[in-house]
Amino acid sequence: MSELKFTVQSLEERLAVGPFNRWLGFKVLHMSQDSLELKATWREDWVVNPDRRYTHGGILAAIIDVAADYAIAIHLGRPVPTIDIRVDYHKAAMPGDLVAKAKVIRHGSQYSTAEAFVYDTQGALVASGRGTYFTAPPAPAKVASA
C-alpha cells in the first residue's frame, strides 16, 4: 500500500548525517517495506576486553536501536525518537563487521515497536532486542534521543 520513503542511497546518506552513526560505519544491505538490513563497520575502538577483543555491549545496543529505528523510518520518511529499548546479549561478538536485521512489529500513530537481530561475520546471532519509538507527527519543538 504505502511506498518506501527512502532509497538505499538516501537512507545511507540520512544515516551518515550524524557523527555517531558515521562512526559506526553503517551501510544499507537491504530494505523493504517494514524491514531493513544494515551493516556496521568494525573498528578497534569497539572492543571492551583487550584480551579476548569482543565488542562492547553498548555498541550492540546502538546498532539494534539504529536498525529498529530506521526500519520504521523507511515507512515514515524520518528517523524517530527512541522511547525505550531492550537488548539481549547472546554471544560474544568477536572482531569483524556486524549485520543487523530489523523488522517493524507494529506501526502505531503515537508509538511503534520494532525489533532487530545482530549477526557476526559467521552469521551467528550475537545480540537482539526491540525498541519503542515515538511516531506521533512531529510537534514544533520536540526533545528526544534517537
Added chain:
Amino acid sequence: MSELKFTVQSLEERLAVGPFNRWLGFKVLHMSQDSLELKATWREDWVVNPDRRYTHGGILAAIIDVAADYAIAIHLGRPVPTIDIRVDYHKAAMPGDLVAKAKVIRHGSQYSTAEAFVYDTQGALVASGRGTYFTAPPAPAKVASA
C-alpha cells in the same frame, strides 16, 4: 559486611583497560558498597543529530550498562557479562559530560540486577535503565559481552 573490592583508582584503571570504555572517558566520582557514580566525558562523535547536537541513545545505553555493571563489580571484584539491559530515554542529552548514578537492586549467586540513572551537566535526568548480569563464578571459558 563485605568490603569494597576496588579503590577509586583501581576501578578507574580497570575501566580504562578496554578501548571503548576509554573512548567514553569514564571517571569515578564516587563509590560505595553497591553504588557507583561515574562521569563520561563528552566528545563530538557522540552526536546523533548535527543540528540539535544531542547525544546518541546508544551512548546513553552504553553508559547505563557500564555504570550498572561496575556497581556490581565493586562488590564482586570484577566486571560481569551483561545478560540484558533496558534503557528508557527521558530527555535529549545536549553536549556536555554525563553523570551516571548506579545501584545494585539485587545481588544473586547466578545473576544480579542493577540500575543506573544518567544526568546532564544541569542535573536533569536524561536516561535511566537496568540490566541483568551473569554473576556465577567464572568458568574456564566464558563468552559474554559486558
Added chain:
Amino acid sequence: MSELKFTVQSLEERLAVGPFNRWLGFKVLHMSQDSLELKATWREDWVVNPDRRYTHGGILAAIIDVAADYAIAIHLGRPVPTIDIRVDYHKAAMPGDLVAKAKVIRHGSQYSTAEAFVYDTQGALVASGRGTYFTAPPAPAKVASA
C-alpha cells in the same frame, strides 16, 4: 506544586472498578505526589508451582504494572495505557500478601516512566520493574491496555 488527584479512598475505588484489579485485591497503603504503596491480597489461584507454592511471575508483572501506572494516576487523575513493561524476578514469592512500592521516574507530556518494587510479607524484594505509559491527553477514541 500540583495536588493529589485522588484520596486513598477514591484511588482504592478506582482500582476496584475492573474485575482483574479487584481479583488482585488491591489496598492503598500509602500515597504521595509521585509515589504509591499498594498491597495485593494473596489467593491460592496465584500459585504456579503446587509443591513449592510460590506466586506466578505473571501476577508479579501485573502488580508492578498497576502500581507504576497508578503512581502516575495520582498526579494525572486517571490511570493510563501501558506502552511496555520490564519485570525482573529476584526471589520466589511464597504464599502471602505482596506490597508494591512505586515511584514516577519521569513525567512527560506524551509518555511517562515509573518503576515499582514488590516485597513479600517478610519485607524481602521478590520482583521489580518499570513501565512506560502513554500520558498524552486522551483522544476521542483511544485503544490501549493498562
Added chain:
Amino acid sequence: MSELKFTVQSLEERLAVGPFNRWLGFKVLHMSQDSLELKATWREDWVVNPDRRYTHGGILAAIIDVAADYAIAIHLGRPVPTIDIRVDYHKAAMPGDLVAKAKVIRHGSQYSTAEAFVYDTQGALVASGRGTYFTAPPAPAKVASA
C-alpha cells in the same frame, strides 16, 4: 537433532499442574522444536476496564511469559525460572480467547531467551515480548519465579 521432550498432551498436563496456569486455561495448539502455540481461555476476571472490557496487561504479560517459557521447556524437558521479561502492548485485547505464538531466540547452557506474540480471535497482534530464562541444570535448592 534433539527430540521433543513433551507431547501436546503431556505439555498440557504439565501446564495444568499450577493453579494460575489452570486459571488461564491454556491449551496447546501446536508445538515443534523451539516453537509453541498456546491458547488461553478468556474469562470475565481478565477485564481491566468494565466499560470497554479489554483484558488487563498483566494477563497478557503472564501469557507471554508462559508461552516463551514453555517454548524452552519443549527442548529442555521442564519449565524454567524466569529471570526477566519485557512486554509491549500493541492494541486493546477485547473479550475472547488469546493465542500466543512463542519461539526460542537462543538456547544457552546458563540462560536462554525466547519471545512470544499474542493475537486476538481476529488474528490481530495485541501484545508481544521476550524473556530471559535460567536454564542452568537445576541445583539442589533453587529460588525462582516462572
